[in-house]
Amino acid sequence: MYLFLMMTWFIFLIVSSILTAAVGEEGLVTFTLYDNGASTGGVNVTMAESDFPESSSLDDEDRPGEAFAMKMSENIKVSKYLAEQPVIADRAFREDGELITSFDQLLPTSDGPARLRRIYLVAEDLEFVWPFVELGHKQEVSANVLPPATGIPILLESVSDKPRVFRVFNMFSTEEANGIIDNAVKEGLERSTVGSGKNGQDSAKKDHGRTSENSWDSESPGATAMISRSFQLTNIEQDDAKRDGLQVVRYTPGQGYNTHPDYFEPSDDKDFNFSPYSGGSNRFATVFMYLNNVTEGGFTAFPRAPGIVPTRDPPSEGMEMFRENSWERTVLKQCYSKLAVPAIAGTGALFYSITPDGRIDPFSHHAACPLTDGVKWGANIWIWNKHRYGEIRTGESRQLKIVNSLADEDMYISWEGRNLTILPPGQSTIMNSFEFHRFKASIGSYKGKAISYFSVRKNDDDQMWSIKATLRQLAKATKEDDDHDDYGYDHDYSMPVTEKPEEPELKKIPQVKVLISNHLDKVVHIYFEGEKFADIEPGKRMNVDSFESHSFKALLGGVDEAFDEYRVLAEAQLQSWDIMEKDALMKEGSSRHAMEDEL
Numbered sequence: 001m002y003l004f005l006m007m008t009w010f011i012f013l014i015v016s017s018i019l020t021a022a023v024g025e026e027g028l029v030t031f032t033l034y035d036n037g038a039s040t041g042g043v044n045v046t047m048a049e050s051d052f053p054e055s056s057s058l059d060d061e062d063r064p065g066e067a068f069a070m071k072m073s074e075n076i077k078v079s080k081y082l083a084e085q086p087v088i089a090d091r092a093f094r095e096d097g098e099l100i101t102s103f104d105q106l107l108p109t110s111d112g113p114a115r116l117r118r119i120y121l122v123a124e125d126l127e128f129v130w131p132f133v134e135l136g137h138k139q140e141v142s143a144n145v146l147p148p149a150t151g152i153p154i155l156l157e158s159v160s161d162k163p164r165v166f167r168v169f170n171m172f173s174t175e176e177a178n179g180i181i182d183n184a185v186k187e188g189l190e191r192s193t194v195g196s197g198k199n200g201q202d203s204a205k206k207d208h209g210r211t212s213e214n215s216w217d218s219e220s221p222g223a224t225a226m227i228s229r230s231f232q233l234t235n236i237e238q239d240d241a242k243r244d245g246l247q248v249v250r251y252t253p254g255q256g257y258n259t260h261p262d263y264f265e266p267s268d269d270k271d272f273n274f275s276p277y278s279g280g281s282n283r284f285a286t287v288f289m290y291l292n293n294v295t296e297g298g299f300t301a302f303p304r305a306p307g308i309v310p311t312r313d314p315p316s317e318g319m320e321m322f323r324e325n326s327w328e329r330t331v332l333k334q335c336y337s338k339l340a341v342p343a344i345a346g347t348g349a350l351f352y353s354i355t356p357d358g359r360i361d362p363f364s365h366h367a368a369c370p371l372t373d374g375v376k377w378g379a380n381i382w383i384w385n386k387h388r389y390g391e392i393r394t395g396e397s398r399q400l401k402i403v404n405s406l407a408d409e410d411m412y413i414s415w416e417g418r419n420l421t422i423l424p425p426g427q428s429t430i431m432n433s434f435e436f437h438r439f440k441a442s443i444g445s446y447k448g449k450a451i452s453y454f455s456v457r458k459n460d461d462d463q464m465w466s467i468k469a470t471l472r473q474l475a476k477a478t479k480e481d482d483d484h485d486d487y488g489y490d491h492d493y494s495m496p497v498t499e500k501p502e503e504p505e506l507k508k509i510p511q512v513k514v515l516i517s518n519h520l521d522k523v524v525h526i527y528f529e530g531e532k533f534a535d536i537e538p539g540k541r542m543n544v545d546s547f548e549s550h551s552f553k554a555l556l557g558g559v560d561e562a563f564d565e566y567r568v569l570a571e572a573q574l575q576s577w578d579i580m581e582k583d584a585l586m587k588e589g590s591s592r593h594a595m596e597d598e599l
Contacts, residue, residue: 030044043075095119129355141153149225157169165352176221176225212257214248223379234284234285247381286353288300288350289347290376300340301341401462404428436456438455451467512550514546525555
């Protein structure tokens, strides 16, 4: 008994010391500050309640917590690709997903042993990305962010850092899953397609690399619940213009989906900015929900994920279903040797197509592993960081009142890229529009910095859009109005400012395809940024999507010395890297050449 009392007292002293360190006698609190989505590099910050900034402008009620995020940016480097340093954050999130708006949210955890809060800073125009922390780490999502669907808190389990992948638990009930399946059967399913149209012209087509059946559901109770929770899970404000419809998909034995990205490439439409770091829009995250248990196969695999140790061979009976050299057989092998999320009823997968600093993530390519036994039902939704690219969806006619709430700035109103009107300060206008139409408000010109967006809502007859902005937004927009060309992108200041660049700045970093061929009689291990992402068998080759100046290494065994290296060239979008013996390489002259002349 004495020993038990001593141990209890010892534990009490440890907890008390942690609390004392985190919350001092003078109302101080200590927390650990991180860059968006980072798992390392945290900095401890101590703050008094009296120092917590309450607001940064008169309009801060529309930007809660911005002043705190701006202040914290002084303590850590905030990431945003190609942005001028220092980058200032405009939002801060807690490790459980809560947006920081008050001092009390910084207090140490109180459920169980006290732990310092982890706070993540997010730059303007970017979105919060859940941190990986470490493999298998489980994070409970705050009920204030995503209320429990089944009475049990939603959990995120860290699966991969690059690409950023999580397993999701307790996000939906069995009844909701069954309801979505029943509705899909009732409405009917068709052969799944690939591609999408723009401006209402659907160019989707069937493809031999996708053999499932699917339907779309945005109306049933289960679907609307899933859509709302997906927005809450990704911490993006729900907006019909920031999502594609909920897709319900069914796989039967032999069906799957070859490796593909969810994001759009910059080359898909040169007039649309797909890069979030420069203010563009793209599919930011995918939430895939497994609606039933699968007998065999049906994983969601990420073949480009680096550093994954093979687990086991695929079932022989499954391999026999597919012919040699077919994509199904290739993907099935990868499903048992690469990163993969199992299809277990009631769970889901959350993965990001965009990195925390706003770049497209080529590691996020994924595949639906061919089903080898049973039936697989799933539902997924793509969440965009801003208004989506694609068809302009029109519904019922709606009336929209637009109010310029600014005191001294004209507001330029545009719709789907079309110039509409200039709204003076304090003035309003009435527009007849349609559901899902999206409007933009900018300062200085129609192509100027966007201050606000608005999407006409469904089932709401009379709607009002009051355009507001923080002082920081106004200052930045006014400055950038003189720094942008007619495309709305930054000028290349290596040129005279009176000249226009031939292409928007995004074209300076084009994506490049590299064909890697292994001419050796042994397996070659391909590394990028110190991490292995592929093995190439003797005599085999593979295509890699990369960017100018990216560097790759080819290793045969250990990691100390590279057998061969390759740096992506700037001259061609199609390049090849032939890995061969050194004497053959000398005779050949060079293993690097662009393939444009051959095509």
